[in-house]
Amino acid sequence: MMKLLAALVALAALAFVPAFAGPYPLGLGIGILGYGVLATAWAMFSGPTRYISLATVAFFGLGAYTVAVLADVLPYPLVLLVAALVGLVVALIVGLATLRLAGIYFVIFTFGLTELVRQLVTYYEVNVTRTLGRYVFLPIGPEHIYWQLLALLAATLAIAFWVSRSRIGLALRVIGDDPDVASHLGVRITRTKLTLFSISCVIMTLAGAIQAPRWTYIEPSIVFNPTTSFLVVIMALLGGPNRLFGPLLGAIPLFLLFEWLSANFPNHYSIILGLLFIAIVFVLPNGVLAAGDSLWSRLTRKAVRP
Amino acid sequence: MSLLSLRGVTKSFGGLTAVNGLSFDLIAGETVGLLGPNGSGKTTALNLISGYLPVSDGIIALSGETISTIGPERIAHRGVARTFQLVRALPSLSVGENVLAALAFRKAPVWGRQAESHIERLLADVGLAGRAAQPADSLTYIDLKRMELARALASDPQLLLLDEWLAGLNPTELRAGIALITSLRQRGITILLVEHVMDAVRALCTRCIVMNAGSKIADGPTAEVLADAEVIRAYLGDDHA
Numbered sequence: 001m002m003k004l005l006a007a008l009v010a011l012a013a014l015a016f017v018p019a020f021a022g023p024y025p026l027g028l029g030i031g032i033l034g035y036g037v038l039a040t041a042w043a044m045f046s047g048p049t050r051y052i053s054l055a056t057v058a059f060f061g062l063g064a065y066t067v068a069v070l071a072d073v074l075p076y077p078l079v080l081l082v083a084a085l086v087g088l089v090v091a092l093i094v095g096l097a098t099l100r101l102a103g104i105y106f107v108i109f110t111f112g113l114t115e116l117v118r119q120l121v122t123y124y125e126v127n128v129t130r131t132l133g134r135y136v137f138l139p140i141g142p143e144h145i146y147w148q149l150l151a152l153l154a155a156t157l158a159i160a161f162w163v164s165r166s167r168i169g170l171a172l173r174v175i176g177d178d179p180d181v182a183s184h185l186g187v188r189i190t191r192t193k194l195t196l197f198s199i200s201c202v203i204m205t206l207a208g209a210i211q212a213p214r215w216t217y218i219e220p221s222i223v224f225n226p227t228t229s230f231l232v233v234i235m236a237l238l239g240g241p242n243r244l245f246g247p248l249l250g251a252i253p254l255f256l257l258f259e260w261l262s263a264n265f266p267n268h269y270s271i272i273l274g275l276l277f278i279a280i281v282f283v284l285p286n287g288v289l290a291a292g293d294s295l296w297s298r299l300t301r302k303a304v305r306p
Numbered sequence: 307m308s309l310l311s312l313r314g315v316t317k318s319f320g321g322l323t324a325v326n327g328l329s330f331d332l333i334a335g336e337t338v339g340l341l342g343p344n345g346s347g348k349t350t351a352l353n354l355i356s357g358y359l360p361v362s363d364g365i366i367a368l369s370g371e372t373i374s375t376i377g378p379e380r381i382a383h384r385g386v387a388r389t390f391q392l393v394r395a396l397p398s399l400s401v402g403e404n405v406l407a408a409l410a411f412r413k414a415p416v417w418g419r420q421a422e423s424h425i426e427r428l429l430a431d432v433g434l435a436g437r438a439a440q441p442a443d444s445l446t447y448i449d450l451k452r453m454e455l456a457r458a459l460a461s462d463p464q465l466l467l468l469d470e471w472l473a474g475l476n477p478t479e480l481r482a483g484i485a486l487i488t489s490l491r492q493r494g495i496t497i498l499l500v501e502h503v504m505d506a507v508r509a510l511c512t513r514c515i516v517m518n519a520g521s522k523i524a525d526g527p528t529a530e531v532l533a534d535a536e537v538i539r540a541y542l543g544d545d546h547a
Binding site: 167170171173174176177178180181182183184185186187188189 | 356357358377378379382383387388390394396397398399403406407408410411412413415417457461
């Protein structure tokens with residue numbers, strides 16, 4: 001209860017940031033919220049099941065493209081709704097096709113899916129609309145994007161909290177531990193995985209849709225950049241994918257670090273990113289929060305010993 | 307009426323026929339041993355009944371309804387629970403959550419505060435009272451087996467499949483294990499157990515089915531079956547028959 005209250009207070013405080021922050025800090029805030037949403041949504045499915053999805057940016061990009069295509073035709077709230085539906089439909093199709101795959105096959109498939117979606121969009125734009133990029137002119141300022149992302153983050157955390165306390169959350173953890181045992185206990189595996197995968201993907205799609213007006217100009221190589229998928233995985237793993245605030249706490253320092261790296265070492269950025277990824281997986285397989293917990297219990301255990 | 311019935315059940319893996327035309331019935335309330343040398347198809351038979359593997363041919367029915375065409379989660383909902391030959395705990399869950407996983411997804415699910423008393427009682431039944439909060443991966447081998455049994459019982463089964471549940475126990479643990487299974491039998495649960503521990507089979511099973519090379523070679527009262535010449539030959543070779 002105290003935690004919930006603290007979260008609400010923090011949320012209310014964060015809503016006032018645009019009033020004080022200049023354009024650059026506000027931009028950082030948008031980036032952090034965007035990645036915070038993506039990492040939390042990613043961990044909602046991939047944390048308990050240990051299905052490493054690299055399809056994050058496929059849904060993110062679909063959201064952005066939906067806005068780019070429909071912004072002139074439909075009112076903005078309706079555009080967001082359509083984006084969510086597009087995300088849902090693609091998630092269901094992908095989910096039904098892939099969720100029977102396990103381990104490395106799932107990882108490769110989701111990575112391939114991102115490329116496929118990007119190539120399909122590129123093909124359509126080049127051959128049908130005969131333009132590669134699109135302009136997004138919407139009267140939505142950065143502070144509005146910030147607020148929308150903050151609301152989406154709050155909703156995502158609320159859903160993640162509900163999932164962790166509900167039967168479907170337990171089902172997901174059981175599946176992650178041993179799918180055979182899960183089915184013998186009566187867990188409907190495909191339905192469970194598909195439900196959570198879809199929720200997670202719809203949130204990712206919305207994160208892309210909300211941020212679309214920020215770029216003004218979008219093209220497939222920008223919104224379907226596979227690095228985004230990898231970043232989200234690193235962020236969630238750093239913070240700990242099985243904790244409510246873990247992915248968000250991983251997203252904050254890493255986003256700031258990536259910003260700094262890409263500004264100061266634009267040519268070596270990818271190398272550093274790769275090394276960091278390796279280091280996190282080796283050193284902190286359960287995330288910093290879990291590492292902190294085990295360090296804490298080791299220290300306190302020592303203190304008790306005579 | 308028979309609770310479980312197998313008719314001509316066959317399972318082939320490529321060229322190997324692991325179970326070949328297996329037919330038998332279990333009457334409700336019976337405790338039956340499924341015996342046979344290693345590789346005779348006992349575990350495969352359990353896997354076919356629980357839906358872990360699909361049958362290649364034949365029909366398995368529970369209370370007259372075919373279950374050999376449906377998946378393991380639906381078979382579980384019909385009232386079949388099992389343990390595995392190699393204990394399969396859910397390692398990232400606590401002992402209590404392992405049991406909760408069965409309570410929460412059975413046909414009449416139990417969840418929330420109501421589940422807590424169920425978990426305590428089920429754990430107490432298998433000798434794990436007060437251990438609900440402990441991480442499952444910290445349990446000893448015998449306690450893991452107990453937990454797996456509590457988890458199977460939490461599904462509220464009519465039919466319990468035990469795959470060498472008594473294997474690897476020391477004499478004291480074995481006695482406790484036999485007493486535990488006896489108490490389940492008294493509750494009216496039908497039990498099919500794959501077992502190599504003959505003392506346990508004699509103590510628990512009124513009837514035994516013996517398999518060799520995928521086929522049934524004997525089926526009858528335990529004492530008779532264990533004295534059967536073909537059974538002894540299958541287990542020990544021709545010289546002993």
